[in-house]
Amino acid sequence: HRHLLGIKSLSPADIEMLLDRADAAVAVSRQPEKKLATLRGRTQINLFYEASTRTQSSFELAGKRMGADVMNMSVASSSTKKGETLLDTAATLNAMRPDILVIRHSAAGAAALLAQKVGCSVVNAGDGAHEHPTQALLDALTIRRAKGRLAGLTVAICGDILHSRVARSNIILLNALGARVRVVAPSTLLPAGVEQMGVEPFTTMEDGLKGADVVMMLRLQRERMAGSFVPSVREYFRFFGLDSQKLKAAKKDALVMHPGPMNRGVEIASEVADGPQSVIQEQVEMGVAVRMAVMEALLDPRRNAGGVA
Ligand code: CP
Numbered sequence: 001h002r003h004l005l006g007i008k009s010l011s012p013a014d015i016e017m018l019l020d021r022a023d024a025a026v027a028v029s030r031q032p033e034k035k036l037a038t039l040r041g042r043t044q045i046n047l048f049y050e051a052s053t054r055t056q057s058s059f060e061l062a063g064k065r066m067g068a069d070v071m072n073m074s075v076a077s078s079s080t081k082k083g084e085t086l087l088d089t090a091a092t093l094n095a096m097r098p099d100i101l102v103i104r105h106s107a108a109g110a111a112a113l114l115a116q117k118v119g120c121s122v123v124n125a126g127d128g129a130h131e132h133p134t135q136a137l138l139d140a141l142t143i144r145r146a147k148g149r150l151a152g153l154t155v156a157i158c159g160d161i162l163h164s165r166v167a168r169s170n171i172i173l174l175n176a177l178g179a180r181v182r183v184v185a186p187s188t189l190l191p192a193g194v195e196q197m198g199v200e201p202f203t204t205m206e207d208g209l210k211g212a213d214v215v216m217m218l219r220l221q222r223e224r225m226a227g228s229f230v231p232s233v234r235e236y237f238r239f240f241g242l243d244s245q246k247l248k249a250a251k252k253d254a255l256v257m258h259p260g261p262m263n264r265g266v267e268i269a270s271e272v273a274d275g276p277q278s279v280i281q282e283q284v285e286m287g288v289a290v291r292m293a294v295m296e297a298l299l300d301p302r303r304n305a306g307g308v309a
Pocket of ligand 1: 051052053054055056126135259260261
């Protein structure tokens with residue numbers, strides 16, 4: 001079975017193929033009649049151990065738009081609460097013969113572990129601070145549609161880089177497609193040796209945003225900060241929150257992005273989140289299309305899925 005566990009396992013050609021397919025899925029989703037038969041008869045299970053609004057709902061809609069039977073496993077009311085392990089839950093669901101399992105979990109490597117244990121395709125919908133591959137694909141699609149390309153663009157990823165799977169997946173993808181990637185954060189929220197990931201680090205917004213084509217904001221991942229440095233909201237917003245003043249350092253037509261969920265007044269001001277440069281709602285629309293493209297590539301036997309492995 002084929003899986004999508006991270007951007008790391010994709011070649012530039014695989015990424016372009018998925019973005020091209022997602023473009024076609026956008027067209028389908030904009031029609032009044034959105035239903036395809038691509039995954040008719042297939043069973044998709046969404047298994048989310050962490051909270052989600054966008055990812056879970058878009059995977060569900062993506063599956064339904066392609067005709068799959070979609071089941072959302074309610075982890076909060078499942079036997080996980082009675083002490084059942086991830087692997088026992090996975091074995092149980094596997095016995096029900098799904099074709100695709102979509103998993104979000106707080107542990108890095110959870111999706112890869114599952115992929116070794118089940119007899120179906122696995123999609124990583126976020127594993128700890130490791131990867132969130134469909135987020136990076138939808139971000140790339142949003143940029144490509146707005147700017148016509150990714151190669152040569154300067155993308156500034158700002159905020160809690162240290163705890164962010166979104167940042168990791170985006171850094172890998174953007175580098176693969178030839179963008180110049182900067183990370184902008186207080187030094188306490190930058191991983192040690194971040195330069196080795198192929199990025200240029202900055203510790204002020206003014207320097208980091210200078211001439212940027214894309215400004216990508218991140219949420220402070222407080223759920224991953226236990227025992228480490230937690231900045232005060234007021235101070236963080238003053239120095240690293242994106243407002244219209246700080247945005248002036250970027251190019252005039254720079255895109256403002258945020259994967260969501262947003263904390264307004266912490267990492268981003270409403271004037272910018274809701275402003276003319278924001279493509280935050282486009283990102284959400286692209287999320288459904290990208291998830292359709294990924295599941296089609298993994299499951300549709302009529303298509304060559306390239307190196308999605
Ligand atoms: N961007 C993202 O993963 O959002 P959710 O946590 O709401 O799924």
